[in-house]
Amino acid sequence: MMRVGSDRTLVAILQHKSLFFQLMDFVQHSLNNPSLEFTISDYQKLLARTAEGMDSGKRRTFLNTLGLENLNQNGLLSYLDRRSGRFRLQQFVLDMLRHLDSKRLRELSSAELNQLLKQLEECERQLSDSNIIWLDDNPDFQEMVESAHNTLNEVNARLQSNVRALKGQASHLAELVDRQDYTRLERSEQVGFALNEILRIHERHVTPMLQFLDERLDISRAAHSTKSELHGSQSPMALVQKIINRFYEHRKGDHVTRLQRVQFHILRLGEEVAAIAKSLETYVRYARQERQRYNRTEELYNSLLTAVQEKQQGQLRDFLLKPEHPVFEPSRVFGNFKNFSRTLASNINWPAEQGTDALDEVLRVRLERTPKVLQDNHSKPGKPRSEEEMLKRTTINRIMKAMERFEYDVQQDDIYTVLHEHLCAQMQSYGLPNLVDALAFLGAHGKVEIVSPPRFNKLVYQGQQLSYRLRSYTPKGQKEPVRQAVNVVKSIEMQEREAP
Template sequence: MKTNAQHTLSILFQHIEIFFNLIDYYNVQSKTISEFQISVYESILQSYIRKKVADTHDQKRIASALSLDNLKQCNLLAYMNDAKGIFRIQNDLLSVIKNIDSTRLRELGQPDLDIIYAQIKTQYDYFVQQQGHYSHYNPEFMEHLDALMTIMQEIFSKIEHNVRALDGSAKRLSEIVDSHNFEKHSPTEQVKKAFAEITRIYQRNILPTLAFLTEEAMTKDSSAIYLIRKIREAFSQTTFYEEASAIATIEMRLLSFVEVITQIRRKLHQYVEMNQRQRALYNAIEQHYNELNSLIINQLDSKLTGKTLSSQHEFFHRATIFNQLISWSRSSLTKPLIELPSDLNTQEAYEYIRSNLKDVEAFQSKKHIPAKKIIDVREHILKRKRVERIKRLMHSFHATECDDLYLEIHRYLSNKLDQYSLKDIYDARAFLYKKYTITTTLKRNTIQYNEHELSYPIKKIVEKNQYEITR
């Protein structure tokens, strides 16, 4: 029996749990939710009808309305390939199902966990009052026992159901954030909403549920897991062995969700931190912009024109540190390196570098891959350690006025550095303390050492005054 599209949609949303189970299946299998297997859908559909629908007529009606042939006839499927055994739901309908799917997370909030605790606490108080006097012939006791087992099954079903939905929502939101390039584009409205939803899920669902299921909380009387354990221990000392075993099984299954929730928490926590960093960066930019805008407005005259702010203005004081960047090269390298001052504000440096990356021609040009050199690991480590020793030695290098910098460094290192060679002068030159000013003359000089010769233009150094050092 075929049904029209409107009636089919009505039945679909009445029994939307079928599609929730389908999505949960693919989340557990760590597969992308774009195509579904026909056999998996039909198996879930038949299982749902058999367990949830009692009337035979209703079973046939739902099976017919939600069959893939009827869904295809009602244009609710993007396509169905019988040869490959796959089908795809229309994107708009799938998006609606996923959005409704996210509402299942409401049952994992702190208020609902408090309701669960209240239900368990009521049963706990009753069984504690009995003081172990449990009897199969006490009608009131058996009613409480039946209520306890029903509550335990409902708690497990609810948490299992929602942990799967939580995992699915985490994957969906992660895909949205990971697909966005934050280095090239500002966050879109979709990404902002994803960040907001991640933060809400993290605070409202992840943390309370993790606290509810964590074993450390079992030592507290306010924990539902603690009460479940105490009830189980009380039953284990009586002849109600089956009930004690059932409670123990549910207790262990609940605790097994801790690892799943912990993994989701770690995944979402990195996005929460990313959102906080993005917000801090935006606030810093907005603060600097407003400050600069106020300065410009104060400079305007009646013609709405004004003078350019001087580079020595107090507003630019935090950026003066970039004037102290030192570009240097080692004789054994062909790629220039850069060393930042020790007192550099890293937040401002990273923002400055990031904002200028787009103007670097090297990133736009064709990449040149150098030939691979086979170098011994031990030799590489020794070279690194040698450069570190030179750097430490140059911290103690003092020359108030020097007419020949390279000659002075040569004399200094030849007395302090083991296995010194002339090429070490270039390494040491890069670590020269910033209080010196270097000038190159038109004269040249030659240094001879251990049958090697170095010819170079003479460089002089002069110690800066205190004002120049602090600039």
């Protein structure tokens, strides 16, 4: 068998992704195998079934490319054990396949969030080591910097994938509940399963994610007051801020800027997770009410069953429950019970035609009120398709409106502070993350540069803190030599003021 290159093999996997989706679904749902370990026989059957409609040349190329030997030679298999007849794809291949379908993305569990928390704690501990020499040419410092960037980028990537998974699952389950059919028992069972899944996702994934992204979360205090799924001495976002502060304290401005960029992206995920929690709130409340009703029904049934069993002692008399029995107390709201016996009971007037007229009428009215589902679900281009997108567009529109009144023709020495004060006065519901979006509007009117010599400053607003290197803003109309001369004069004046 001729070996096929890794690039062509990956392209073949993407072209035949449905084959691997079938394999993943079979393992997850039929075998209950969360590790996604596949059997060789199942994979060979799917390969043969997929290659049935191909001609001989394409079939040979297809089987050579996606054969287990070729996958293993190209490093796409984590292991291949022919004695047990099992193999597993590399994790990056599984993640790539899941990325193609948001409904197949797996949500981060509380245990995985705690693993990310431990990574942040270890990164912060390494940066706090007094033996580290903060010099750019020091090998220990270079390895530590690379480790810090890798840790924050990995946390950001895992959290972004988690948000996509939560969006896909929440949208799918909410659609399943909204399209319930009152006349089919199978659909009712699916709705019940969907409600249980929504409740599980809200409790096991959405709530821990909100706690992970909470900047002001006190884990030790939250553990006593409310149930917290995180286990550690500090909140994750507080650790991220401490990691950035270590670089800020040692005047590593470039690293501070890069790490803050990752931090802002992580903090923005909190708004998306909050929107997911808000969209599921109605279903969660309904699911909890359904669970309470089911538990109450089961409790009443068990008490009635126990009372009947206690009454059955093998006697021919006195084996029926009396209407005044305490087990019937919760049903008194329906009126008094009548004890029907064989000798005294009158005939019961059952409704004609199997007694389904009233039920049929109720179902008819409800079905008429149910909105019809359109066959074509394609949304019109240009219009927002979700509340998150609408909220994001609304925020951008408010920033654009506020920036219309900004003085672009005036030079500024600290553009961050000036822009922050302008947005505080002109924009409603302003937050520090909006400052980064507003900076993009300055590029068309002037130039933003880091001041020389480098200086640092910080902004504190509504409980959030932004540390940054000072940047100046120069309008397009001002000439470059004039601006450089002004900067030189200001630098000399500053040095004279700092001199004793």
